[in-house]
Amino acid sequence: MEFSELIRTGQAQAELLRGPEMPPLRGTLCVTGHHLLLSPGPQATPDLWLLLLRSVDSIEKRVAGDAGTITLRCKDLRVLQLDIEGVEATLDIARSIEALSSLESVITSFPFFYRPKGLRLGEAWHFHPPERYYKRIARETRAWRLSEANEDFSLCPSYPRAVIVPRAVDDDALARSARFRQGGRFPVLSYYHAPRGTVLLRSSQPLTGRQKLRCAEDEELLRAVLAEARPGARGFIVDTRSAQAAKQARMTGGGTEAKAAYPGWKRLHRPLERGRPLQESFVRLMEACGDPEQSMDRWLSRLDGCRWLSHVKEALSTACLAAQGMEWEGACILVHGAEGTDSTLLVTSLAQLILDPLSRTMAGFQELIEREWIQAGHPFQLRCAHSAFSHTRPKHEAPIFLLFLDCVWQLGRQFPLSLEFGEGMLLALFDHSYASPFGTFLCNSEKERCLCEVRTRTHSLWSGLNQPKEQRKLRNPLYVPNPLAIWPSVEPQSLRLWQGLFLRWTHPPEPSEVAWEKVWQIATDQKTEGSQPTDSASEPQP
Amino acid sequence: MEHIRTTKVEQVKLLDRFSTSNKSLTGTLYLTATHLLFIDSHQKETWILHHHIALVEKLALTTSGCPLVIQCKNFRTVHFIVPRERDCHDIYNSLLQLSKQAKYEDLYAFSYNPKQNDSERLRGWQLVDLAEEYKRMGVPNSNWQLSDANRDYKAAICRCSQPLSGFSARCLEDEHLLQAISKANPANRYMYVMDTRPRLNAMANRAAGKGYENEDNYSNIRFQFVGIENIHVMRSSLQKLLEVNGTKGLSVSDFYSGLENAGWLRHIKAVMDAAIFLAKAIMVENASVLVHCSDGWDRTSQVCSLGSLLLDPYYRTIRGFMVLIEKDWISFGHKYSERCGHLDGDPKEVSPVFTQFLECVWHLTEQFPQAFEFNEAFLLQIHEHIHSCQFGNFIGNCQKEREELKLKEKTYSLWPFLLDDQEKYVNPLYSSTSQKPAVLEPNTVAFHFKFWRNMYHQFDRTLHPRQSVFNIIMNMNEQNKQLQKDVKDLESQIKQHKNKQTDGVLTKELLNSVRPESPALKTSLCLKEQTLLPVNDALRTIEGSNPADNRYSEYADEFSKAEPAVVSSEYGVARMTC
DSSP states (O other), rough: OOGGGGOOOEEEEEEOOOOTTTOOEEEEEEEOSSSSEEEEESOOOOOOOEEEGGGGEEEEEETTTTTEEEEEEEEEEEEEEEEEESSSHHHHHHHHHHHHHHHHTTTTSSTTTTTOOOTTTTTTTTOOOHHHHHHHHTOOOEEEEOTTTTTTSSTTTSSSSOOOEEETTOOHHHHHHHBGGGGGGGOOOEEEEETTTEEEEOOOOOOTTTTTOOOHOOOOOOOHHHHOOOOOOOOEEEESHHHHHHHGGGGTTTTOOOGGSSTTTEEEEEEOHHHHHHHHHHHHHHHHHHHHHHHHHHHHHHHHHHHHHHHHHHHHHHHHHHHHHHHOOOEEEEESSSSSHHHOOOOOHHHHHHGGGGGSSHHHHHHIIIIIIIIIOOOHHHHHHHHTTTOOSSSSSSOOOHHHHHHHHHHHHHHHOOOBBOOHHHHHHHHHHHSSSSTTTSSSSHHHHHHTTHHHOOOOHHEEEEEEEEGHBBOOOOOOOSSOOOOOOOSGGGOOOOHHHHHHTSSOOSSSHHHHHHHHHHHHHHHHHHHHHHHHTTTOOO | OOSSSSOOOEEEEEESSSSSOOOOOEEEEEEEEEEEEEEETTTEEEEEEGGGGEEEEEOOOOHHHHHHHETTTSEEEEEEESSHHHHHHEEEEEHHHHHSSSGGGGGGGGGGOOOOHHHHHHHHSSSSSSHHHHHHHSOOOSOSSSSOSSSSSOOOOOOOOOOTTTTTTOHHHHHHHHHHHHHHHOSSSSSEEEEEEOOHHHHHHTTOOOOOTTTTTTTTTTEOOOOOOHHHHHHHHHHHHHHHHTOTOHHHHHHHHHHHOOHHHHHHHHHHHHHHHHHHHHHOOOOEEEEOOOOSSHHHHHHHHHHHHOOGGGGGSSHHHHIIIIIIIIIOOHHHHHHHHBBSOOGGGGHHHHHHHHHHHHHHHHOOOTTTEEEEOHHHHHHHHHHHOOOEEEEEHHHHHHHHHHHHHSSSSSHHHHHHHHHHBBTTTTOOSSSSSOOOOOOGGGGGGGOOOOHHHTGGGGSSOOOOOOOHHHHHHHHHHHHHHHHHHHHHHHHHHHHHSSOOOHHHHHHHHHHGOOOOHHHHHHHHHTTTTTOOOHHHHHHHGGGSSSSSGGGGSSOSOOOSOOOOOOOSOOOOOO
8 A cells, every 4th residue: 555645635835733832833734654744934943843643533624715724633632723725735634634544554554664863673672571570580489480382372362472370380271271261361470579479460351151161270270379379378359340240241251250169269349440431531531621711610520520530549449459468468369350451451560560669660660561561462552543532433442551651640649759750751651652653552462563573673662762862851850769569548639630641732730841840950969969079089089 | 724624534546537447546635724635555646736626526425435526727637536435525525615715815825935035026026027018019109108019010909898888878088099099000090999709799788888889980990890709608618628528438529529519619719810810900901909808808818918929929938928918917907816716706707718818829839839939838837827826926806906915025926936947848949030920820720720638638648648749859959058068078178188288199098087077978978879868767657658548448358357456657747736
């Protein structure tokens, strides 16, 4: 397919309005295969304005007289307005943008063409999280092993090639357990909590069905987990569905672990919203955020009505529950819902941030996302196909990763010194998960990424973000390593709307950038001066 | 004291306000002439000043004892369980007596003695001097003899009460005074008259022979209603807010619908909008503004003081803010004693008018993090003391009453004590130079108004962020200064040694002799590998707090094992009022 077939018109004169914070831009508008460009006239600023077409969420066009207006709502929640000279040009450009922004083919997407200066292909793809993570825990315990039973993705298409499983369970047993779990997602290790020797596991629902089927290997696997942890250790299965929903799942072949079949394990139901209701919550929140004229009462009632903060609270409190089980009860925790690719990952990744100081560092957080989201098979391509503005009826879209980022932001607000990364990092991850020049968030699973050769043909987001020039935006200047678990308050009075994201383009929150700059200044003064006295003292030495 | 029957009760339980599992601390309760004191088994002290008590309730007897609930004006709520009903009854009765005094002379301020002599006390009272302030504003000048003006503008903020106009009454002298005010401003021919009440209320007042200015009778005025509700609406709004907050197991949805129903943030926005209107009239149109409500000491004080704060950066400094409170609130007769219920009086006169003002200021500090010299703790501390009756500043209802009480001779002023502790109240991000437009133009879209958790839950530490950015930045700033000083000291020492040692070579021993003299340097060196900052222990302990403090789920019991016996919930800040 040639992009040129989809481009109706090369260029037009246009004016771009970018919201209250930025001045309008006039110049020549141009549609290319992957971008919308605006090249200002010679008198204006020399900067070229560029928009990745993939980041367009919805497009509206209006024509009046001999001019037209296109409103672009972007996946990063920005709203742009283009005033274009000429009715034909307007319609052509709108059609071109519509066609190009909704292309589904992965291998013709921009990451396969993006070749930035200063980065080398293949860089930072060297993370092999399961292997790397296994090395870390192998120093603490011998009870687990790295299995390559899924080398060819035959056991589970949404798992990576290597997973961490109990040493006592062999690959054949894994294969049988995989057949007993939806999508082949048998229980694997997500996090080893060294201070208490307890573990966090994740999986999908067991396929018990109406007949209440059982699987000896699956039962053996979970039995082995408890046996390895400590004699008499207890386990809790955190099911992210309501008891009723879990029961109903039996009608369609799913279900839950029967009490009698898994001695020592106890089931807890913590229903978390997912799928369409979550997407609708996001859409309604953005509708409320788009109306600055509304009264105080209307705003509070819409904020309540969209239920977004309730979802934040539920996600955080479920993660805290899982963490509490490991840290205070010395219990092993298995988390799953139905598919085990959405709310399950939300809970396991948040629980790690709460318990594990390493995951709160810049490198550790990247590793966490790579291991617990990307390699763990969160279907980014399906979930992030559209953001809050799309007119098309949502199919598989759900802002579950955004919900995760919001929860991390809440943690960061309550523990402002304990995360090495700042709000900028979370915003960048949100933007890139929906549309990115990098390949990291492409596809739905490791298997798909291998087929598309994402690792060799695109750049890794991590190599982009880890460039020195990006650091000031992404890091938290106040970071101080904190070896303890961070237990957030989940009371409604302690949670706050993430203005920096939801109102980023319309009503940017305080502290303003200037104030933030001042914090940086104080913090860096601190760090450079911390070493200064030594320098000046040693200076006169021969 | 005759009201105190029992001074000490042992084995009293203090319940966690939000815990659903009736978690509690056991300790001893002491009753003194001024305070109720609870010391728990970890020796942590909780002090409650009698004057802070808004409500004492004795609930029905339970198997574990007699519950005593105390709600304070500084938004602390404590729930004790006293083992014997007799003791509970005694304490309850004593507190009823002690928390409501009949005479001013029985207030704490008249017995409080910070060990200062008379001249120190007098100097304290002179620290904030209004005559000085009017001089600073540049009045009296040729246009103004008395009243209130703004330094940078020829336009002025004036204030008064409602006219007694009824349906048709006029007062020529009043009309002339307004004309004079208008004429005093050479830059603009007209002036605004702002009535801060909703139009309906003002109209209703006409039936009682009061009302508002008739534009036909006054030349060159522009009349404007700004719709701030009266003290009774505000009182019940706060009441609703506190009911929502006090709910155990509050859901997000209940919280936001409760916030909406209470209307509190809507009222805050109304006050803020009025102040912005005032500031714009002065700044953009250069017009003088006369502000009034009914009596001219509640809404008028809110609007005038906030307007001044928007217009003049001086009031955003620590000292300037004190002057502002003295000027627009104390000297213009805001009825502190009635609004705060200092004495046993009419509960209908109590209203959180000043609290609203402080909340508006807090919202401004959130929107303009660099514009204010003071921080949130300063606002909270002032709020603490409008109710504490520990200092004379807020006692009485008007200047006349205050003079009759001889407050300056018999009590102390709060301001010097706050100034002594200034470093606690400084905003580390404050920058007097970065304020390019000296006038603040806050945005009052609904998104920007947030629930002020640190005020209404100031004693509920479990709801707070576990680490404080302000503390850490203050620490960093302190250390930066200390390190800079060390650098200078070391450099000068090196110079001296160089001069002494003819060969100019600095030996190892010499360096070693320098090093121990600098404590900050020592810490910074040894901390370098791991952390750069000494993290204070309180912060750390808070982080390690028990997850059981947070109601993650009703399933907590599902982890059938009992909760860990020892709860190390040391929340660091135990605020004391004395």
